[in-house]
Amino acid sequence: MATEGPAPVHAPSMADVAALAGVSHQTVSRVVNEHPSVLPDTRERVQAAIAALGYRRNSAARALVTRRSGVLGAITIGGTHYGPTSTLLELEDAARAAGFVVTVATLRQGDEAAVGHALERLLEIGVEGVAVVAPTTQVADVLSGLRATVPVVLVSSYTEGPRPEGVHAVAVGQRAGARLATEHLLAHGRAEVVHVAGPQDWFDARDRVAGWRDACEAAGVPARTPIGAGWDAADGYAAGRRLLDEGLPPAVFAANDQLALGLLRALSEAGVRVPDDVAVVGFDDEPGAAFYSPPLTTVRQDFAALGRAAVDSLTSVLAGGDPGDRVLTPQLVIRASSAT
Amino acid sequence: MATEGPAPVHAPSMADVAALAGVSHQTVSRVVNEHPSVLPDTRERVQAAIAALGYRRNSAARALVTRRSGVLGAITIGGTHYGPTSTLLELEDAARAAGFVVTVATLRQGDEAAVGHALERLLEIGVEGVAVVAPTTQVADVLSGLRATVPVVLVSSYTEGPRPEGVHAVAVGQRAGARLATEHLLAHGRAEVVHVAGPQDWFDARDRVAGWRDACEAAGVPARTPIGAGWDAADGYAAGRRLLDEGLPPAVFAANDQLALGLLRALSEAGVRVPDDVAVVGFDDEPGAAFYSPPLTTVRQDFAALGRAAVDSLTSVLAGGDPGDRVLTPQLVIRASSAT
DNA sequence: CCATATAGTCCTCCAAGCCCC
DNA sequence: CGGGGCTTGGAGGACTATATG
Numbered sequence: 001m002a003t004e005g006p007a008p009v010h011a012p013s014m015a016d017v018a019a020l021a022g023v024s025h026q027t028v029s030r031v032v033n034e035h036p037s038v039l040p041d042t043r044e045r046v047q048a049a050i051a052a053l054g055y056r057r058n059s060a061a062r063a064l065v066t067r068r069s070g071v072l073g074a075i076t077i078g079g080t081h082y083g084p085t086s087t088l089l090e091l092e093d094a095a096r097a098a099g100f101v102v103t104v105a106t107l108r109q110g111d112e113a114a115v116g117h118a119l120e121r122l123l124e125i126g127v128e129g130v131a132v133v134a135p136t137t138q139v140a141d142v143l144s145g146l147r148a149t150v151p152v153v154l155v156s157s158y159t160e161g162p163r164p165e166g167v168h169a170v171a172v173g174q175r176a177g178a179r180l181a182t183e184h185l186l187a188h189g190r191a192e193v194v195h196v197a198g199p200q201d202w203f204d205a206r207d208r209v210a211g212w213r214d215a216c217e218a219a220g221v222p223a224r225t226p227i228g229a230g231w232d233a234a235d236g237y238a239a240g241r242r243l244l245d246e247g248l249p250p251a252v253f254a255a256n257d258q259l260a261l262g263l264l265r266a267l268s269e270a271g272v273r274v275p276d277d278v279a280v281v282g283f284d285d286e287p288g289a290a291f292y293s294p295p296l297t298t299v300r301q302d303f304a305a306l307g308r309a310a311v312d313s314l315t316s317v318l319a320g321g322d323p324g325d326r327v328l329t330p331q332l333v334i335r336a337s338s339a340t
Numbered sequence: 341m342a343t344e345g346p347a348p349v350h351a352p353s354m355a356d357v358a359a360l361a362g363v364s365h366q367t368v369s370r371v372v373n374e375h376p377s378v379l380p381d382t383r384e385r386v387q388a389a390i391a392a393l394g395y396r397r398n399s400a401a402r403a404l405v406t407r408r409s410g411v412l413g414a415i416t417i418g419g420t421h422y423g424p425t426s427t428l429l430e431l432e433d434a435a436r437a438a439g440f441v442v443t444v445a446t447l448r449q450g451d452e453a454a455v456g457h458a459l460e461r462l463l464e465i466g467v468e469g470v471a472v473v474a475p476t477t478q479v480a481d482v483l484s485g486l487r488a489t490v491p492v493v494l495v496s497s498y499t500e501g502p503r504p505e506g507v508h509a510v511a512v513g514q515r516a517g518a519r520l521a522t523e524h525l526l527a528h529g530r531a532e533v534v535h536v537a538g539p540q541d542w543f544d545a546r547d548r549v550a551g552w553r554d555a556c557e558a559a560g561v562p563a564r565t566p567i568g569a570g571w572d573a574a575d576g577y578a579a580g581r582r583l584l585d586e587g588l589p590p591a592v593f594a595a596n597d598q599l600a601l602g603l604l605r606a607l608s609e610a611g612v613r614v615p616d617d618v619a620v621v622g623f624d625d626e627p628g629a630a631f632y633s634p635p636l637t638t639v640r641q642d643f644a645a646l647g648r649a650a651v652d653s654l655t656s657v658l659a660g661g662d663p664g665d666r667v668l669t670p671q672l673v674i675r676a677s678s679a680t
Numbered sequence: 681c682c683a684t685a686t687a688g689t690c691c692t693c694c695a696a697g698c699c700c701c
Numbered sequence: 702c703g704g705g706g707c708t709t710g711g712a713g714g715a716c717t718a719t720a721t722g
Contacts, residue, residue, distance in 0.1 A: 011489065013715055024684050029717065037682055059465045060403035061715035065689050067350075069400065070465065071443070078429055080627060085425050089418055092446050101465055103411070103443045106432050125399045125410065125441055149351065149394075233631040258628055265631040287420060288598055291573040291605040293633040353690060364709050369692065377707055401690035404714055684722075689715105697709070 012053040021049035032057055063126060071103050072314060073122030075115060077134035078106045081231060082257070082286045083204070083301065084133045087155055090307030091131055098311050103127060107134055115142040123149065129314035131155050135203045143167060151317035155310045156203045168317070170309040170326045174204045177299040177330035178211025181253050181281040184297070184332055186219045188340045190251035190279055193221070196239040196263060197228035198255035205231075208255045208283060228255060233262035240266025248278055251338075257282040257289045260296055264337070268293065279338040290335060297338035300331045352393040361389035372397055403466060411443050412654060413462030415455060417474035418446045421571060422597070422626045423544070423641065424473045427495055430647030431471055438651050443467060447474055455482045463489065469654035471495050475543045483507060491657035495650045496543045508657065510649040510666045514544045517639040517670035518551025521593050521621040524637070524672055526559045528680045530591035530619055533561070536579040536603060537568035538595035545571075548595045548623060568595060573602035580606025588618055591678075597622040597629045600636055604677070608633065619678040634676035641670050 014032075018025040023042060030038045031046040038046075049055070063069045072095050076084050092102045103125060105118035115134070122130055128150055132139060135156025143152065144167075154169040185193045195212045198205030209226055216223035227242055229235045236259035243249065244266065254260035260282030267274055274280055274294055282289060285300035305328050313323040354372075358365040363382060370378050371386040378386075389395070403409045412435050416424050432442045443465060445458035455474070462470055468490055472479060475496025483492065484507075494509040525533045535552045538545030549566055556563035567582055569575045576599035583589065584606065594600035600622030607614055614620055614634055622629060625640035645668050653663040 015715080025716080026685080026718095027683060030683090033717085039682065042683085056464055058404070058715050060400045060409065061689090062717080063400035063689095064398070064404055064691085064715080065717045067689080078433070080422065080426050080429065082420065085429075086420050089420065089425075089446055092444055093418070093448075096445075096461075101443050101445065101461060103441050104432055105436075105441065106429055108433075121436075121441060124396055233628045237631060261628045262631045265633065265635075268633055288573045288601045288628065291577060291602045293605065293608055295605075355690080365691080366693095366710080367708060370708090373692085379707065382707080398690050401714090402692075404690080404716085405692045407714085682722105685720090687717105687719080689717090691714090692712105693714105694712085695710095698707085700706095701704095 011058070012055045013058070014055075017046065017049045017053055017055045020053060021046045069126040069128055070100055071125065071127045072100045072311070073119075073125075073127035073130040074102050074104045075118045075122070075130060075132045075134055075139075076104060076106055077136070077139075078108050082284050083303070084135075086303040087133050087306055087310075090304045091133070091155070091310055092307075093304070094308040094311040098315050100128070100311070107139075115139045116146060119143075119146060119148065128318060129153070131310045131314065133310075136199075136201045137203065138201060140203070151314050153310050153313045153317075155306060166317075168313050168323055168325055170306060170313055170328075172301040172303075172306055172328045172330050174207035174330075175211035175214065176327075177283060177301070177332075178208040178253070179215045180211075180330065180332045181283065181297075181299050182212045182215035183219070184334070185251040185253060185279055185281060185338060186215060186221065188279070188338065190249075191221060192224070192249045193251045193253050194224050194243065194249040195226035195228075196236060196252060196254040196259050197226035198231050198259070199229065202231075205255055212253055224249070228259065231256055231258060233258045233265070235259055236262025236264075237266045239263055240270075244270050244272070248272065251279040251281075253281050253283075255283055257284045257286040257292075257296060257298055260289075260298070260337075261292055264292055264294075264296075274337055275339050281338050285333050289333075292337070294336035297335045298333050300333050302328055302331075351398070352395045353398070354395075357386065357389045357393055357395045360393060361386045409466040409468055410440055411465065411467045412440045412651070413459075413465075413467035413470040414442050414444045415458045415462070415470060415472045415474055415479075416444060416446055417476070417479075418448050422624050423643070424475075426643040427473050427646055427650075430644040431473070431495070431650055432647075433644070434648040434651040438655050440468070440651070447479075455479045456486060459483075459486060459488065468658060469493070471650045471654065473650075476539075476541045477543065478541060480543070491654050493650050493653040493657075495646060506657075508653050508663055508665055510646060510653055510668075512641040512643075512646055512668045512670050514547035514670075515551035515554065516667075517623060517641070517672075518548040518593065519555045520551075520670065520672045521623065521637075521639050522552045522555035523559070524674070525591040525593060525619055525621060525678060526555060526561065528619070528678065530589075531561060532564070532589045533591045533593050534564050534583065534589040535566040535568075536576060536592060536594040536599050537566035538571050538599070539569065542571075545595055552593055564589070568599065571596055571598060573598045573605070575599055576602025576604075577606045579603055580610075584610050584612070588612065591619040591621075593621050593623075595623055597624045597626040597632075597636060597638055600629075600638070600677075601632055604632055604634075604636075614677055615679050621678050625673050629673075630675060632677070637675045637678035638673050639670050640673050642668055 014025040240263040282298040580603040622638040
């Protein structure tokens with residue numbers, strides 16, 4: 001009981017500000033919300049009181065009455081995959097521009113069934129919309145079962161199966177990107193392109209397979225069964241070892257840059273020259289890709305635009321519209337690994 | 341006015357559940373909050389009503405009355421730096437385990453003064469604590485000026501200058517890690533170690549310089565002025581070009597793996613053999629580091645532990661304790677780039 | 681035109697009430 | 702008739718929206 005100084009006071013409320021400024025709390029509300037009907041003089045007095053007290057509006061009370069939290073949720077797959085990570089960061093940026101903050105819920109990899117819990121967690125804190133940056137089939141399946149009460153956007157290609165009610169999608173065209181990469185290799189005289197695929201429960205990985213196959217078929221070249229397992233450099237390395245055993249193709253299209261990195265390593269260890277003996281193309285254009293040995297030809301995705309598209313989709317549903325799906329165009333970045 | 345079907349009803353409230361279950365709203369609250377004093381029979385009836393209505397408690401109302409939001413804020417520097425990104429993901433994981441969700445606010449790089457706005461945004465939505473994963477001096481300076489009303493933890497080394505009131509820090513020992521790397525090189529017969537430094541407004545970069553210098557001084561070898569500019573592979577490449585001009589040292593310690601990657605590229609282009617002519621060590625142990633050419637010796641940080649430590653720090657302040665600062669131990673991972 | 685009162689948002693805490701032994 | 706387990710009603714909490722001076 002013998003505490004020193006004044007008791008720690010609560011954060012100031014509108015009523016406190018109103019008292020200090022000699023107005024009603026309603027007038028304070030007007031000032032805070034930039035309502036026009038306040039005399040300049042009154043406004044200034046109120047603002048002075050706000051500054052003096054260090055008043056900060058209480059978002060809980062505000063959310064309670066407006067039924068709007070100003071929060072968007074993002075569900076993302078754990079791990080440091082370049083794509084999802086970048087998308088998340090850009091999403092946050094776009095959300096801020098639209099007046100929202102973003103609350104994230106990550107999924108431990110391999111635990112995609114936890115999407116349900118993650119979504120529940122987000123809904124419970126009152127998010128107004130959810131972006132799912134965890135583009136696996138399991139996630140989409142779970143989502144189909146859940147009739148969310150808020151708009152949900154899938155940040156990923158989603159070209160197969162029935163779209164769950166009220167779920168939209170935005171994506172960078174994975175299939176188009178893969179076709180771009182494969183066509184590039186074929187156009188430069190490579191008679192065959194082997195594909196090192198990503199995990200087939202990711203939509204992106206599936207679409208990259210599809211795009212590669214499109215290009216092979218269009219060119220009338222054989223499409224050997226893709227090899228691959230995960231997204232990591234170690235998987236790419238293993239794929240490289242296997243290709244060395246089974247016979248090297250003139251060109252390889254790896255489903256992402258990390259796979260390409262591991263592949264390059266395996267080839268280098270075996271004394272295989274890139275691009276002379278084998279041309280290699282990746283996907284993502286990771287920060288380091290231009291400095292691999294050799295610098296990697298790859299497919300760049302505009303994650304900033306993707307993030308903006310996701311937020312646009314959500315806000316437009318919130319505004320009562322139907323955004324439809326949006327597919328962005330990827331871009332081929334040519335470097336030494338595929339030079340002729 | 342001619343809408344079809346029933347008007348879209350509001351989300352069910354406790355009162356609705358109570359009415360359906362034939363109890364008072366208070367009893368519903370008890371059930372939801374797992375209070376013991378509810379008859380099993382009543383509890384089940386209430387739970388059935390909750391399920392039937394799809395009731396979800398309103399976090400705004402809850403936060404309003406409990407004065408607890410269950411939200412932690414994270415301020416992180418934009419861009420896809422491996423360290424901050426991983427830390428953020430792990431932080432989220434640890435926060436969930438502690439019963440919190442995490443709301444992120446990213447900073448556009450070079451706009452560190454925006455920490456103030458970011459913090460303001462987070463405080464306005466009522467976060468209970470803030471983790472700052474954007475370890476630059478500017479950020480720390482701004483933080484010093486702001487007397488935040490909630491606990492703040494700096495996820496970074498913070499070895500210089502006065503600690504702002506109420507701001508704690510958790511970090512992986514950058515200085516120790518750098519010393520480890522440098523000592524490793526010196527112990528394997530390299531007579532000099534040049535340092536390619538990161539941006540000196542990052543605490544981590546500064547500490548890595550300090551650790552490198554420690555080791556040089558302890559071994560009595562000259563410590564040439566570090567070169568470097570940013571964190572990116574392009575900066576490492578530029579540093580490599582410069583070293584090629586000025587004369588190659590027997591060993592280089594790069595402040596992160598991306599710098600090392602660019603450096604390796606520059607050396608490779610010039611026909612310099614690693615580790616025969618020059619040994620190289622990086623920092624971070626990025627996912628691809630084991631597959632660089634050659635595989636990179638580097639310093640690994642335990643980001644999961646770091647994330648947990650940050651959350652621990654926050655929750656312990658929230659519980660009225662004083663967590664003090666915590667420094668985790670980094671680990672040297674030896675690969676071919678430094679083999680003798 | 682500007683400012684004030686009053687009602688309503690959904691929940692948790694507190695004090696009191698009921699019932700049954 | 703008193704006490705513990707279960708339940709209830711009412712009072713905020715900080716704000717916005719809708720009348721009302």
